[in-house]
Amino acid sequence: MRYLPKSPADRAAMLQAIGIHSVDDLFSPIPAECRLTRDLAIPQQMAESEIVDWFKQRAKENGEGYTSFLGAGAYSHYRPVVIDALVQRGEFLTSYTPYQAEFAQGTLQAIFEFQTMISELTGMDLANASMYDGSTGAAEAVMMAVRITGRHSGVIARSLHPEYRDVLNTYATHQAIPLRMVSFTDSGQVALKELETAVGDDTACVLIQSPNFFGTIEDVEAIAEIAHKRGALLIVSIAEAASLGIVEPPRTADIVAMEAQSFGVPLGFGGPYCGVLATKEKFVRQMPGRLVGQTVDKNGKRGFVLTLATREQHIRREKATSNICTNQALVALMVNIFMTVYGKIGLRELAKQNLAKAVYAADQFSKHAKVLFAGAPRFNEFVVETSEDPYAINSRLLGHKIVGGFPLKKFYPELGHAALWCCTELTTRSMIDTAVGLVAESERSVQTMKEVEQEVVR
Amino acid sequence: MTTKHITRKATRHISQNEGLIFEKSSPGKAAWKLPPLDVPDVDTATLLGRQERKDLGDMPEVSEIEIIRHFTRLSTWNYAIDLGMYPLGSCTMKYNPRVNEFVSRIEGLANGHPYQAEKISQGALRIMKTLSDCLLEITGMDAITLQPAAGAHGELTGMLMVRAYHESTGNARKKILIPDSAHGTNPATAATVGYAVENLKSNGRGMVDVAALAAQMNEDVAALMVTNPNTLGVFEQEIHKIAELMHAKGGLLYMDGANMNALVAKARPGDFGVDVMHLNLHKTFSTPHGGGGPGSGPVAVKKNLAPFLPAPVVTTKADGTLGFEYNRPQSVGRVRAFYGNFGMFIRALAYIFANGPDGLRQTTEDAVLNANYIRKGLEGVYDLPYSTPSMHEVVFSDKLQSKKGVKTMDIAKRLIDYGFHPYTTAFPLIVAGALMIEPTESEPKEELDLFIEAMKSIAEEVEEDPQFVLDAPHNTRISRLDETAAARKPVLRWKPENV
Ligand SMILES: Cc1ncc(COP(=O)(O)O)c(C=O)c1O
Numbered sequence: 001m002r003y004l005p006k007s008p009a010d011r012a013a014m015l016q017a018i019g020i021h022s023v024d025d026l027f028s029p030i031p032a033e034c035r036l037t038r039d040l041a042i043p044q045q046m047a048e049s050e051i052v053d054w055f056k057q058r059a060k061e062n063g064e065g066y067t068s069f070l071g072a073g074a075y076s077h078y079r080p081v082v083i084d085a086l087v088q089r090g091e092f093l094t095s096y097t098p099y100q101a102e103f104a105q106g107t108l109q110a111i112f113e114f115q116t117m118i119s120e121l122t123g124m125d126l127a128n129a130s131m132y133d134g135s136t137g138a139a140e141a142v143m144m145a146v147r148i149t150g151r152h153s154g155v156i157a158r159s160l161h162p163e164y165r166d167v168l169n170t171y172a173t174h175q176a177i178p179l180r181m182v183s184f185t186d187s188g189q190v191a192l193k194e195l196e197t198a199v200g201d202d203t204a205c206v207l208i209q210s211p212n213f214f215g216t217i218e219d220v221e222a223i224a225e226i227a228h229k230r231g232a233l234l235i236v237s238i239a240e241a242a243s244l245g246i247v248e249p250p251r252t253a254d255i256v257a258m259e260a261q262s263f264g265v266p267l268g269f270g271g272p273y274c275g276v277l278a279t280k281e282k283f284v285r286q287m288p289g290r291l292v293g294q295t296v297d298k299n300g301k302r303g304f305v306l307t308l309a310t311r312e313q314h315i316r317r318e319k320a321t322s323n324i325c326t327n328q329a330l331v332a333l334m335v336n337i338f339m340t341v342y343g344k345i346g347l348r349e350l351a352k353q354n355l356a357k358a359v360y361a362a363d364q365f366s367k368h369a370k371v372l373f374a375g376a377p378r379f380n381e382f383v384v385e386t387s388e389d390p391y392a393i394n395s396r397l398l399g400h401k402i403v404g405g406f407p408l409k410k411f412y413p414e415l416g417h418a419a420l421w422c423c424t425e426l427t428t429r430s431m432i433d434t435a436v437g438l439v440a441e442s443e444r445s446v447q448t449m450k451e452v453e454q455e456v457v458r
Numbered sequence: 459m460t461t462k463h464i465t466r467k468a469t470r471h472i473s474q475n476e477g478l479i480f481e482k483s484s485p486g487k488a489a490w491k492l493p494p495l496d497v498p499d500v501d502t503a504t505l506l507g508r509q510e511r512k513d514l515g516d517m518p519e520v521s522e523i524e525i526i527r528h529f530t531r532l533s534t535w536n537y538a539i540d541l542g543m544y545p546l547g548s549c550t551m552k553y554n555p556r557v558n559e560f561v562s563r564i565e566g567l568a569n570g571h572p573y574q575a576e577k578i579s580q581g582a583l584r585i586m587k588t589l590s591d592c593l594l595e596i597t598g599m600d601a602i603t604l605q606p607a608a609g610a611h612g613e614l615t616g617m618l619m620v621r622a623y624h625e626s627t628g629n630a631r632k633k634i635l636i637p638d639s640a641h642g643t644n645p646a647t648a649a650t651v652g653y654a655v656e657n658l659k660s661n662g663r664g665m666v667d668v669a670a671l672a673a674q675m676n677e678d679v680a681a682l683m684v685t686n687p688n689t690l691g692v693f694e695q696e697i698h699k700i701a702e703l704m705h706a707k708g709g710l711l712y713m714d715g716a717n718m719n720a721l722v723a724k725a726r727p728g729d730f731g732v733d734v735m736h737l738n739l740h741k742t743f744s745t746p747h748g749g750g751g752p753g754s755g756p757v758a759v760k761k762n763l764a765p766f767l768p769a770p771v772v773t774t775k776a777d778g779t780l781g782f783e784y785n786r787p788q789s790v791g792r793v794r795a796f797y798g799n800f801g802m803f804i805r806a807l808a809y810i811f812a813n814g815p816d817g818l819r820q821t822t823e824d825a826v827l828n829a830n831y832i833r834k835g836l837e838g839v840y841d842l843p844y845s846t847p848s849m850h851e852v853v854f855s856d857k858l859q860s861k862k863g864v865k866t867m868d869i870a871k872r873l874i875d876y877g878f879h880p881y882t883t884a885f886p887l888i889v890a891g892a893l894m895i896e897p898t899e900s901e902p903k904e905e906l907d908l909f910i911e912a913m914k915s916i917a918e919e920v921e922e923d924p925q926f927v928l929d930a931p932h933n934t935r936i937s938r939l940d941e942t943a944a945a946r947k948p949v950l951r952w953k954p955e956n957v
Contacts, residue, residue, distance in 0.1 A: 059566030090540030270796025330748025
């Protein structure tokens, strides 16, 4: 086996040193009836070339070469090549969690820089080293709010990513945290009147997403005011991190639960991604996850360590703020490098291009179909309602190697034939024109059908 | 340092100083360039109004070469498996094959969108199905979810299923039994799922005390969470009896699979009574640790727990194609958006392909051989609190060295000077001053010999000049850091005024 660095002679010498005859002796602690005495029924050893071929084959069956208008929590942005060049350095790739600070300053300083940039972008005082993803981060944020306020229920916007809501439900059920849903208005924003009545004296937090699942930007300040008036915290989930380049961050929030995938992380069929929590300084001791802090060594030299570990499971066990241990460090490093590459000016320009493409696409679509939620500002996603079922439209688009918008019926039955479309800096005008043309064709044929039917009736 | 104690593996070397990236920033530098906008430009003020962000504060402005140098310099301050043995017990720091990285970046796999139609997701689904089948065969279990993002997340998923199972019989039960040798995530997880944690004492041989278990087991106990081999590296020899005891009173047996590297192709948890378990693809199945993740923590269960798996699960449809099954009324729900850390599935499957059944067996045998070779080499030099046979890792204590005031963490810091990453010091809590050493199969005999030599040399230094060891490390860029100060007045981000 090519990964194993021993010759038969090495093994024999080691067995002799231990004072046994056969490696089987080392497995004698396993009772005989528990031992496997046959080969595992799994594929036989493959050469490297065969492995590569097998996966290339799978890639071919996986939509290689399609143009996509999907967003909905997973975004296609350009990834500068320096990201993979750097994260594949063995010193980052093959090191463990930086428990031994003197031997892991590289990872620790990088995380400190990550925490700094995330705090800066989200408008919070501080950020942690990462959470599994945006969905689990949002759930952890709710649990954090429950600890901070000593209250036991949550109010959740229906315009929060439906799968984030599912995850939150899973977590909340066994924490005995009842959740109330608040719906959205005709402009796609949280219904403030309804929110006002939903928030009560036992509400630990209000959790919204902005830009929300429909791509609409929420009036965070107004929502914060409603939450804070009743002593509840405001948690803002951000699924499209690129929006932070041009959209005012939720500075009035108490916790920001972000999915940073947009910053240099491949779509990768849904993971690994990079969740992160950011918050106000006064809440730091209730924050889950790892934190890197600056300190000095014996000689007064600046260095970095994992800190405030008394919040964590390895010290506090069942009283910890969370059970999280391994998180998403290498993905956070991708995010870190992406933020460094684009920086102060580039992130804004990038966001502006996203905005412009989405504005153009929504305008084009609106000539042939209905663009919903027009009354509120948007970032790079918008909802198009068609006469024909978007699943049917999409299956026709596939024939043109185009992946259409995400049909919303599955999560929002009341939205009928609506689909969520996304444009990023990678979406070209000609891609947009082609997709709009095909949707227009579908609209026209539905129209013709209707006319024909009316003819018949007459 | 006395000349006697030479470090044959490592030597001093120049490394570059490097400040924080923010300290290199200045207006007008850039590492990015966007293509020209091919649609009409927009007026952001009209579009966004007061929601428009005007300024990105202290975000950096630097050039590409500075970024390359910055992160490359930082990287050289890290130790890594690629540099040598990384014997962190319980962490299974094995070689991370480069072909894994290569195949995970193939276009079409790396760029697949989680919501693209199943028709054009057959490749990704096939990868998930094949990996699931392999893991079920390796564990001897019946059904699996790949959704959890790491070990602790797998524990959470497993515990949710335990709860759902009991609820389906009308009584969720109240508590989880956890041996005192367990990892901290085990009790933390049980609490997250709303269970009380009851400690279970280990016996004199470092195993679950079966008599104590029998006394503590009753109808209030939902499950026992064991790690097998446990965190002492000891196989729970009475595992059958433990399972029987649990099952007799309607309880379930949960296994933390962190130590599966001792069992793959040699024994299967499904064959010794385990009802639900998690695996760590970032340990046993060679996906890289990346400085603290991403991981992947699949959860495998027996048939009776299958209805409770998180939705969706991968299924084969009538027409032979693969798809996601969402309609699972008894499911615990989702534990993560989308389908899990898919990129790790690719890497783990590539590892299984490269090994095959014989390679996996040899891997396990070598892992156990290596641990026992170290044990033999250091026995007598360091105290061995439990003489029970070791599997893939061995746990010593600092009992002998602490007579000179030197603790496990001091020895660990000195080991750095010898060019090795330290072993695990934080647990198991049942060993005061533990040195938990897991070499994995990836170490050649020469590296093990160097390690043993280094550990012996440190033991001698402790006798001759304990202060020298207490002051270690001596050869790193920075000496021991003031952790108390870091926690007392936390500085968690850079600010311009810090300069
Ligand atoms: C025995 C044991 N259980 C659980 C865990 C937690 O796994 P993870 O860090 O992947 O969440 C670890 C991790 O080190 C472990 O060693």
